[in-house]
Each structure stands twice: as structure tokens, then as C-alpha cells.
Amino acid sequence: GAVVSQHPSWVICKSGTSVKIECRSLDFQATTMFWYRQFPKKSLMLMATSNEGSKATYEQGVEKDKFLINHASLTLSTLTVTSAHPEDSSFYICSARDWRRGNQPQHFGDGTRLSIL
Amino acid sequence: QKEVEQDPGPLSVPEGAIVSLNCTYSNSAFQYFMWYRQYSRKGPELLMYTYSSGNKEDGRFTAQVDKSSKYISLFIRDSQPSDSATYLCAMSAIGGGGADGLTFGKGTHLIIQP
Numbered sequence: 428g429a430v431v432s433q434h435p436s437w438v439i440c441k442s443g444t445s446v447k448i449e450c451r452s453l454d455f456q457a458t459t460m461f462w463y464r465q466f467p468k469k470s471l472m473l474m475a476t477s478n479e480g481s482k483a484t485y486e487q488g489v490e491k492d493k494f495l496i497n498h499a500s501l502t503l504s505t506l507t508v509t510s511a512h513p514e515d516s517s518f519y520i521c522s523a524r525d526w527r528r529g530n531q532p533q534h535f536g537d538g539t540r541l542s543i544l
Numbered sequence: 545q546k547e548v549e550q551d552p553g554p555l556s557v558p559e560g561a562i563v564s565l566n567c568t569y570s571n572s573a574f575q576y577f578m579w580y581r582q583y584s585r586k587g588p589e590l591l592m593y594t595y596s597s598g599n600k601e602d603g604r605f606t607a608q609v610d611k612s613s614k615y616i617s618l619f620i621r622d623s624q625p626s627d628s629a630t631y632l633c634a635m636s637a638i639g640g641g642g643a644d645g646l647t648f649g650k651g652t653h654l655i656i657q658p
Contacts, residue, residue: 433587460646468552471588471632473645486645490650523647530595530638532578533646535587 430454431523433536441544442513448506448539450521456501461533465518474482477504498542511543545573545634550649557653558657567633567649570614574635574647577609579618582630582651591631592618623656630654 430453435493438446450460460476463471475491477483477498485491493515495507504523508515518540550567557563565579578606580588592607594600600607606619616635619628630653634646 431587463645468650470550470648470650471546471634473625473647476645518585522587530576532576532590532591532593535580537587538585540585 429534431521431534431536433521433539433541436537437540437542439542439544440511443510446508446511446541448508448519448521448541449505450523452502452505452523452534455523455528456525457504458501458526459524460498460504461522462496462504462506463522465520465538467518471520471540485525508541511541513543516541517542530543546579546632547647548635548649550658551652552650554655556652556655556657557623558587559623559625561623561656562656563618563656564622565618565620565631565641565652565654567616567635568614569616569647571635571637571647572611572614575611575637576638577607577616578634578646579605579607580632580634582632588632588634615639625656625658628654628656 432451434449438509441446462474465471474489475483475485483496498504522535524533548569562574568582579592594607597611598611604621608617630651632651
């Protein structure tokens with residue numbers, strides 16, 4: 428159980444375009460979803476936290492107008508990278524948990540590799 | 545000083561050896577400690593989830609937490625080539641990361657030689 432699906436797994440696009448990444452919890456309700464970013468040989472860095480039906484909370488240094496997060500249902504959150512540039516190229520990973528289930532850990536998707544040309 | 549320190553490796557050991565992976569941390573508020581395994585181009589997979597100090601065993605894996613020293617370990621017995629991956633420690637002050645997410649180490653790249 429506790430499966431999180433992320434789509435697409437890999438996307439290549441031109442500089443200036445916007446890219447939307449989906450994160451779905453398949454067999455549980457995700458009251459909270461997290462978005463992380465990972466550079467090669469680096470740790471996962473938390474970008475933002477979103478609770479279903481609320482505005483996302485962004486970590487210091489993360490531009491909320493650049494990285495738009497929507498968490499409109501208990502099974503879906505989206506991250507849109509607006510006007511993407513080469514420096515936005517990275518591995519983006521979402522995770523999800525249901526806070527109503529107590530101290531249960533986060534479950535991660537398989538990530539989206541974003542390459543901006 | 546970074547919140548979580550983890551030696552990135554690579555750590556190369558022969559098949560069948562006992563592997564020891566470690567992290568140190570500075571934030572005394574951390575109470576929940578996790579070990580994730582990450583294969584190349586994949587998301588992290590939860591291996592162990594522990595609360596406070598002590599040991600936890602699951603099959604070939606044993607997690608140890610020493611809060612007094614701010615030091616956590618993961619031991620892998622009878623290591624297999626399929627264990628070759630990057631191992632990430634993660635921790636939080638609130639169970640499951642609460643509303644604040646997890647703080648990760650850089651990850652240790654482990655190679656098990658057949």
C-alpha cells in the first residue's frame with residue numbers, strides 16, 4: 428500500500444515554457460503533500476508543503492510565483508514550473524502523507540526529471 | 545554547520561559483508577529518524593522508521609539511534625549486489641515530517657561488489 432504516482436517521469440522542453448508535474452496518491456488520501464528538489468549527488472531539498480484545500484507554504488528562497496503548487500483534492504497535487512529556464516533543470520520529487528493517520532511516514536513518488544534547453 | 549551530515553561515499557564492500565551507514569545531526573528537536581534507499585532516477589523508498597533512541601530490526605536491516613550523541617546508524621547484514629544504491633537518512637521533529645517536511649542527509653552511495 429501507500430503508493431504515490433508522479434507524472435511525467437521525464438520532460439524536456441524549451442526555455443520559457445511552463446511545465447506541470449502531477450503527484451497522485453493511489454491508495455490513500457493525502458492530506459499533506461511535499462515537493463522536493465534534488466540536484467545530482469545532492470540531498471533532497473524541501474521546496475514547499477501543501478495541505479489539501481489550502482495555499483502552499485514555501486521554504487525560504489523558493490519563489491512561489493515561479494513554482495505554482497495546487498492541492499485541490501486529497502489525491503492530487505500539481506507543481507507548475509512557470510517560464511522555465513535552464514537553471515530550473517533538476518529532479519523534482521513529491522511525497523504524501525495523511526496526518527489523520529498519526530505519525531505515519533511520508534511516501535515518495537518516483538520523481539520527475541526536468542531538462543530545460 | 546549543516547543540520548544533517550552524511551558521508552557521500554562511495555562506499556564499496558564485497559558481497560556478504562556487513563555495511564554500516566551513519567548520519568550525525570545538530571538539531572536536538574529531531575525525534576523521528578528514517579532511512580531511505582534511492583536507486584538511480586527513482587524516488588526514495590522507505591526502509592526504516594524509528595522514534596527516539598534505540599534499535600529497530602527488520603530482516604537484514606538494523607537501525608540505531610543515539611539521541612545523546614546525535615548519531616544514527618543503519619546496518620545491512622549479508623549485503624547483496626541488489627543493495628547497491630544511495631542511502632539517505634532523514635529526520636523530523638514531528639512524526640511523518642508533520643507539516644514541515646523532512647530534513648535529509650546528502651546520501652551515501654553504496655556499492656556491493658559481487
